[in-house]
Amino acid sequence: MKSFDNSGTMARAADGQEVREDLDIGVGREPAAGCPEPVRLSEETGSPRSRQAATIRSSWIPQIEAAIRKSSDYFFRVQYPEGYWWAELESNVTITSEYVMLTRLLGIPIAEKRSAIVKYLLRHQNENGSWGLYYGDGGELSTTIEAYFALKLLGEDPGPGPLAKARAFILQHGGIEASRVFTKMWLAQFDQYDWGKVPSMPVELVLLPPELYFNVYEFSSWARGTAVPLSIVLCIRPKFILPDSLCVRELFVPVYGKKLDSRINKLFFVFDRIAKILEKRPIRKLRRRAIAAARDWIIDHQEDSGDWGGIQPPMVYSLLALHYLGFPLSNEVMAKGLKAIEDFCIEDENGLRMQSCISPVWDAALAALALLESGVSPERSALEKTARWLISQQILTGGDWQFKNSTPPGGWAFEFSNSRYPDVDDSAVVLNVLNRFSPQRSDGLESAKSRGMEWLISMQSSNGGWAAFDRNNGMDILNRIPFGDTEAMVDPPTADVTGRVLEVMGNCGYDCSHPAAKRGVRFLKNLQEKDGCWWGRWGVNYIYGTWSALRGLISIGEDPKSPCIRAAMHWLKDHQNADGGWGETCDSYRLPELRGQGPSTASQTAWAIMGLLAGNEEKSPEVSKGVQYLLRNQKPDGTWDEIYFTGTGFPKHFYIRYHNYRNCFPLMALGQYVKNLGQ
The missing domain is CATH 1.50.10.20 (Glycosyltransferase)
Known part of the structure; x- marks a missing residue:
């Protein structure tokens, strides 16, 4: 902290x-002895x-x-x-909201931090009940859903007040079905969303060699570090059962259908359906090998400080993946990872929040x-x-x-x-x-x-430009997969x-x-x-x-x-x-x-x-x-x-x-x- x-x-x-x-x-002023003259105007x-x-x-x-x-x-x-x-x-409140969800899923008590986290979350709520992506944003649905759920997990009253205002905003904007994929994945882990409607990311992807057209190294560094552990989570499909008082079924709007706006999107939708069929009938030996490879990839990519990729998404999803594979919190990899999470947290007069990086x-x-x-x-x-x-x-x-x-x-x-x-x-x-x-x-x-x-x-990439982390990492078609609705699956120049x-x-x-x-x-x-x-x-x-x-x-x-x-x-x-x-x-x-x-x-x-x-x-x-x-x-x-x-x-x-x-x-x-x- x-x-x-x-x-x-x-x-x-x-x-x-x-x-x-x-x-x-x-x-x-005059320069100190031995120092060159400071900049002077002519x-x-x-x-x-x-x-x-x-x-x-x-x-x-x-x-x-x-x-x-x-x-x-x-x-x-x-x-x-x-x-x-x-x-x-500083970023938006989803990072701290997901910290609350993470600790709940891992069974880590945070009672002593409750009031500071609540203070931070409520401090950033908009007048219309929402939470935004940045200062001056009028409100963003997925951010608001995650903050609402985190506050419920922290014991906040869902009656008249901040949560009621948030709930009204959420329902007016399509409810959970209209939220982003990552929000749905968090909710699915708590049995608050149907895993069958979450896009697939076959864990076998980690076995594909880098020489192939499609492999994990065609993803951006941040997407890669997130996709590998998430493929384990999506394979296991855990369900953490909550008491009814903490559920968020009230955030569903009866009908919401997202149209597929192109042939490419429709093609990826078909691939996703096929992947789901394979998930139900995996080749057992291949599945075990893939899970082991993904597990080893996660462990191998952990820093001595406990970080994964230096950013929040790979850190939290790696901890969850290893937890679902049976790693106890006392395991060295888990302990280092949890310490890294805490090192990203800040507490002051404005409350407690987690940084994304x-x-x-x-x-x-x-x-x-x-x-x-x-x-x-x-x-x-x-x-x-x-x-x-x-x-x-x-x-x-x-x-x-x-x-x-x-x-x-x-x-x-x-x-x-x-x-x-x-x-x-x-x-x-x-x-x-x-x-x-x-x-x-x-x-x-x-x-x-x-x-x-x-x-x-x-x-330098072949087109003459430079990207942030990789050369020639601009396969834009990857942003069209159902899993990539944040349009950040690649790192082009x-x-x-x-x-x-x-x-x-x-x-x-x-x-x-x-x-x-x-x-x-x-x-x-x-x-x-x-x-x-x-x-x-x-x-x-x-x-x-x-x-x-x-x-x-x-x-x-x-x-x-x-x-x-x-x-x-x-x-x-x-x-x-x-x-x-x-x-x-x-x-x-x-x-x-x-x-x-x-x-x-x-x-x-x-x-x-x-x-x-x-x-x-x-x-x-x-x-x-x-x-x-x-x-x-x-x-x-x-x-x-x-x-x-x-x-x-x-x-x-x-x-x-x-x-x-x-x-x-x-x-x-x-x-x-x-x-x-x-x-």
Whole structure:
């Protein structure tokens, strides 16, 4: 169980003397002895550009430097002694609701946590009785069903009050039959839904060799880690019998029929029917062999820390699968897995909740990059400690990605422990950070960078783009199987990840003449929308994708005056809000016509500013207004508020509020702005 301070960053104890040293970052003061000069704006007035820079400096650059100073002070205050940063990763209430269901199925008492969980769940209920996928969402059916069921399991009164309001919302929106597959699977385990109506996932799938067109390694890393244990659960079809008072039969609407909207869907429906027949009449020897193989796969994929894949779904389903196979809670694998679950939980004045994932490597790399961009010397002891910690986190062992890539390992993961699943996005940002440090002051730096860049470039897919976890993992037809109604069964290359890779390649000395860079540039240009923006896979949404693509293209050598760059710049400028900021809601994934529209946020404003700065737009009124928005909204402690979700897990289905985003990206943008003006 972890706790956070009020700023949303994991609370920690620090050595006050070291923090005081690290706060001397050289912004607006003389540099400390032995440190290079901090970023300064040009004092020359021989050109219109420099005269304008000098004019801006004389008016409000001191305010920018003060904002950078406050933000940097904040980051050094909350840095962990080991050198990393770690903030809360907030999602919707299903993660905590499923924690309640998991503990019930495993027979783990949580009476002492009951009131804190109830407090958290009720705190996030909407006025209409629902629970949503993100702040401002008007309500989502499956999320509401799971929260309702969790509250009943916790003993909440289903009479007049919160549960009655939730029940009305559920019935108005089709009831349990209209919910997603995973919600139905949770309910089926409690005998609250018919297993016969749950889509099949034959456990024999794990026996198919990787050479076949269809096998588990064609699934995305997260879907693979979930599908293997779930295939055991679906094979066993457990039924945990509840007392009538805890059942949810009241959530059924008499008639609901989902139409099959294509020949492909109808074909998969036929396959599902065939699979169900085979489930009733399995080849016993093959079934036993498949269950044993799936069991061994689960055990083999567990981290020493107890995690599976570093994310909640594989963790909870692996525990359930092993439990149904007879593993006692005292078994070492189970005990480690349960501890990992608890390590994902947070309890504070807002209640108890479980995170879907934890993000120390991502948070550390972004925080360090923000500080470096803002003018902090890489020779500062606190940042040297970060560099050493990041080097220690490099993954030098094999993983699932090797089924399509024979390059030696060298990437980084998102979490503390996820050795089988390094990802391209984290690796690119870490390499961008390490590239700023001197090899004379960081042992192992050059070898880490060399291995990392080799691995990063090798993860390019055949279409020229980079995905998050695997090469050539874009078999979109898998999203059409009945099991895949969250449309997240594959991991295709995306503009935002590709842009991140091209950016670090450019920063490390590569240019468009490199074959991988040339293919990456072509991939990005082919993905650009007609209005000039790019869709964002891992951040909300078109603002995020456009920022990432712009940074990558210009870093690798694309002319800032080229048509594709100017179109993107125009799009960003055209979507600035009247208050000077930028914002975009998660609704833009379902309704693309809402792209670039929404209340201004600190993180999205920073992304837009950095996208424009990549194209040398530091003198534009749009950038000035954006910077003013950030300055105006910074709090006295150096942080920013941000209630909206700006991170994306699965578009249309799962969103994230990274508590680090609202602070690291504004600092990064302000630092880049000062740097651009000084060039």
